[in-house]
Amino acid sequence: PQHFATAQVIIPPPSIREAFEATTMPLRDQIACSDLTCDRLAALRDYLLPKLLSGEVRVASVERAIS
Secondary structure: OHHHHHOOOOOOOHHHHHHHHHHHHHHHHHHHHHHHHHHHHHHHHHHHHHHHHHOOOOHHHHHHHHO
16 A cells, blocks of 8 residues: 555546547446346346256246246
8 A cells, every 4th residue: 555655647638538438438338237137147047946956947837938
């Protein structure tokens, strides 16, 4: 921490910062969307896997439900 207080940092002009934001914001939005999708898929897996392994739910019935 003591080194950060004395470190020199180059701050780009606003036009470069804005161009960087315009380029990277869609990528960050996609990452956030992918993270949400991963969380939902993991929750679905955690819900279904025990039911599939116990035979409570059969694969054929799941396939019919999602098609």
